[in-house]
Amino acid sequence: MNKRQVDLFNYLCGAKDYVPAKVLAQQYQVSSKTIYKDIDDITEAVSESNIQIQKKPRAGIKVSGKDKDKVKAMNIIANLQERQSDEIGTSPAERRAVMVKAILLQGRQQTLKQLSEHWLVSKTSILNDIAWINDIIAINSPGIESDGISLEFKGNEEQRQTAVTTFVVDNTDVKLLSSDNYLKQFFDPKVIRTLSDYFVKNQTEWFENVPAYYRFALQILTLVQTARAALGHHIQLRSSQNDYETSLSGDSAEVATNLFKAISKQLQITFTQGDLDWLARNLSAYRIGPIANGISAQWEATVQEMITRMESLQEVKIPGRKLLRHQLMFHLPAMVLRLQKGLIVRNPLLGDIKSQYPELFGMTWYAMSFLEDRYRIELNDDEVSFVTIYFHIAINQVITSRNVLIVFNQHGELRDYVKSQIRMLLPQNTKYTTASLGSFSQIDLTRIGLIVGVNLKSLITSVPFVGISPLFDANDQTKLMKAYADALVKPQSSQGTVHFPILRRSIDPALVFWKERMPNKQDALNFLVDRLEAAGKVNTEFRSSIFRRERLGTTELDSGAALPHAVPNTVKSLGIAFLILKKPVHWNSIPVSIVVLACVPEAQVNIYRDLVMDIYRLVQNRQMVQMIVGLNNTDQFLDLINQ
Template structure:
């Protein structure tokens, strides 16, 4: 490699590549190698640390410099995240993967899927292709993956004879002399492929009933947190049963997916994302699995889709003086282009006067209406193409207006202020342990044993998965069974402390009783707003503090 020609945007990727090749790199060495300042290298390393943290991995430092000490599976997780991000942004991936190999694997896998009539979502196919390419490419360099441990779900799938079916897909690549897979590699890819196309590989009624029950409980808890009943949405349940089951299988392969919409999801639906994140933390605890932001984002999309299904319009009022025949004709046309409308009520012009229009979204009329309280779309009795476009435009404007009205506003609700005001603390601690123990010791417990149990449950959760959220925020929480009084404490530090593989300076301790889950939503919305604008959050906490 000639370092003279390394573009500044590409430099960080070259450094990642060298770290994954087990090099120990000092800032001074990198500065000399790439002819840039140490501060430029520091920025590159900061980016790389953030990249690794998305997979809950960290760089290591010693006297020889910075290096990465991890398994082959972890190395391939990082490589896959980089490659998928580059592909999603339309950028070249040649630094990390052989493009000719990528094309061969892609053609071979698509041919096998079409031949066996297997349908897998396009985004997951890309994930599978990149995984296969990395396995082949790294194996040629004598880097082989080794799975560590199995769980009940991986074994469950293998009992359903999916292993030979996946082998049949991979055999297409072997027959083209692209690569001969080892048994361990086939097992790894079985978890990944079946976990990406569960609807084809397995009948949904074969999923354990107990798992379905846990998904229903998750929906109930998130419904309580959102203060919106989603428990009757059968589509949400079916989609989540499949999605969460295949998610567990993907994690069995120590694999992950990249969600290209994750930043947009957090910004557009901050409260929803926060409540789903909180609910999934409890859901995943028995399975000893840790979820990435990407996975939480995908689950959030399912819940947002369910919320959209219950956000239907109230009513459209159709004003027509031309008789029942015309009104029925027009109503049928409207229903055809606006299938989600709850009701279309037909009234005469005389009846319109003095009518309560509070639950009406807009009015469609074949006659002129003066001084109407609601928006009016004037159409002809024959409902032309132009008329239909006007109706659709009004419908779209209404939806956009509603979305804008529901965007989070940077203000702390009065109820939330009262809830957190006495538990906002500005102080410094040198470690995660000291900060967490301090926060828990500040709370009221009827006896020391209960406090110890709650503290233990907090640390158990931290051991399973870091409660770091983003931008220096951590949301530790323990088991509700040890909580006597719902309390939320916020600790703001002058200097950040280590929180696993991240740095944290704002800690929000959640002590939530089962029956008070609804109180999570406004707090999570506040936290997500704080992640977007930390200075705003700190100033608001200073205002609210009593």
């Protein structure tokens, strides 16, 4: 018995009726054929018990018998599973981790037949796993290839190590950054402890100011390099002596040398000059070394250009330009180097940024888009979101501050703590007034923009209110940031109307496509691109730019709309295409009913901000999306926009 079969049997024992094999196959991400094979194995294992496993055509599978007999049978299955190797798991995530370790990290020869028999799934399930792995790693590497019999990675050593690093980093989250259990799926525990001492516990002077998610990515990269070196596989030294000397200059070379000495001493692993060069270059890409110490005049001009583009989009002059310039001068060179090398850094705040500041996120991507051609890189959502934070802080200073009133209900001993936490979270130019619940009625609310109630669920007031707990946990922080944005940021940055003035002037009825049927996201995108090409709005590079953007990050909103976009230099003239679908299509994580493809050329960058704001206002909530889908034709849709 394997873990999937144990879980499957327990699930069926708890079900009151027949469960279709198709439903079970979807739940365990295997084929129906595999489910029936599992049932045959289980039936044989519990053949001497007093339960019956029934298979009924067009109904499914059911376990019948008394509860006490089901419990005995469940124990029989569990005992059989304990005698078997724990390596076989129930989830695709476990299978994929083991395959990445075997094929990519260890370079072991694997066949579809071996994996299918080992995991007790079909060859199709294995190929689906490989396709899933390739979606993550194949952006900057060849991916795992199949000839129908065996599976093989044909990239060079740098590509192999980058692929493994990308997979391990991509499949973790902020909660797993210090989890040895997660890393033990891939690496030897002794190697993990050695690297953990260097990157996490000791926090040497080289890494003490480096964010945890940067340190984690570097730790994984070094774990991969160490594991490969232990197997006798090394990075080839670059042929260009000048390039080699440049990459080994400065602090990054010293860090790499010290790190390899520590690993070699404890683990008796030999590293080559090529390995040292590779690590030194990666350290530089994470802002450890020459990149952090000196910035060229070329970067000065690039940073100034980016800030100017954002000011044009936002139609503001950003205060504190000097601080923003310094931050971007420090961040952008390392970001570009990371992207050129295919290194992945995850931003744990990405989800919050995209959900709370979608317009600014989109404008930041637009303002940064010129970097792709200039430095031959592909931007991704994580890197764009880091820069969004810098712009958010800078632009937020433009907004006229209004008072925040903090009302406390008991818990006087926590007042100073809560006040300090709120001050750390909200913009620096926010002004605060504090009061107890008893004195609230005496407060003049004329200039108060938001009330924060500590240990209060609600207050009867016309001023926007948000309640938080005295502990001020992550949920409270998210609630407060959203309330602040809704009450104090969005009203002052909007146009003061729910109408869509720029969209109204820019929309072309010929580019509104009504109640079309699309089998998937790819067909929906190709449909719109075909129409925009036929209208002469975009050039031949537009399609590849759209699909590249989709591959590197999500463009769907929780409302059920998707807003794909391409780099502006692929656009010939302004055009906004709408696709209202008859039935939703699956778009990465959610079903999407409306696709909006806005094309704005560089020459019309001045309207980009207002156009994006109009589009977001139109489709940012689920009720509005459902209302649009419920309309009958283009005329009704245009009436909605023009009213």
